[in-house]
Amino acid sequence: MNEAVALPRVEAIVVGASAGGVEALLSLLGPLRQGFVLPIIVVLHLPEERRSQLAEVFARRLMLPVEEATDKQDIAPGTVYFATPGYHLSVEQDRSLSLSLEDRVHYSRPSIDYLFESAADAYGSSLAAVLLTGANHDGARGLAQVKRCGGLTIVQDPEEAQVATMPQAALNIQQPDHVLPIHGIGRLLVELERIAC
């Protein structure tokens, strides 16, 4: 990370991950301490099971409160929200969450692009977006939109990612603000939170 660059003040973090994402998310979010104030909204591609255990699995292993995103729910500080398999997850202008059943994007529902684009609309420059390991091209377009709206963009170093395709696809269309290994992204999130407080 280029320490000389001043970090912006953000109000929310969005994260996208696909293949290899469970481990990557556990190492990214695991160290975050209780009391971390920024909300974190996550799309992780999974098989579309009707009842996802994702929130329960992460709740047991994170120090932060974890919830499966519910339609029309207000985004609360310091909470980690996971998208429900089978539904797209968006952020509305009033900073609540909404679900939808539009067609799959890159064979995926939820779509990382949809989360990132809608969050960029809602938060503008007060958003940080993180794209992690994955085997498809979801998220690249969304990350570009976050950048266009003035948000901070972070991509996991493809060399470190369990599957490089997704971070590499993002790098191919735009240079993000930071390309870092997981532990570096984790430190950056902590720093972003410190600035936000």
Added chain:
Amino acid sequence: MESSTPAERNSEIELRLLIEAIYLKYSYDFRDYSGASIKRRVQHALSQFECATISALQEKVLHDPTAFMQLLQLLTIPVSEMFRDPSHFLAIRREVVPLLRTYPSIKIWIAGCSTGEEVYSMAILLREEGLLDRTIIYATDINPRSLDKAKQGIFSMENVRAYTANYQQAGGQRSFADYYTAAYGYAIFDKSLCENVTFADHSLATDSVFSETQLISCRNVLIYFNKKLQDRAFGLFHESLCHRGFLVLGSKETLDFSSYANQFEPLVKQERIYRKT
């Protein structure tokens, strides 16, 4: 928003104008739909209509009702399947049907029925429970083309294969093939299932209650509404339902954030089955 680019600010303005124009000209009210999804659908429509801007799309649909009808197909989301979430239908069979049985005649409203999958699912379930003959089903939607498809009851065999698995998991008592005739890759559903079904144009955004009902099913419709419009819909449902009537929602929809939360109680919370208090 403090940091949006001029281009994005323009498209925000254009989107609001388009939605207003559609309301003024055609009385379809998308003004209180969830913004993120409607924005994506309009953007998708731009490429379908080969319009460079939302303003260009607005001009087209304002002056050409046929173009508007095409746009309506893109703005509404006809994503549906039969016996979607089988455990939901199983819970209706086990928890709701025994109570419905106590009514001499039953009126059911399927609000936002799209292309009819929910209607046929409900009709099949009621027939197997011996209730279809004394039930009237009102199946409503804002999209006339969806209603036409729903009336026809013709679905692609490819989808019907998936519905068959759902039907069985939902506690289906027969062979699913008993309910349709297969021809040329399509399944034509038994017309007698719809003898007591009235398909009608009705908008949860602009229309009012038309009948007293014992059960209302509105699944995966409310997610497209903002809180204000959701509340309007819940108000209609509350008004239409009889004392202790049933409201069933989609598996990720909830009354929790609504001002009507206290006027319903969960019967099977997990399956989003509520009763009017």
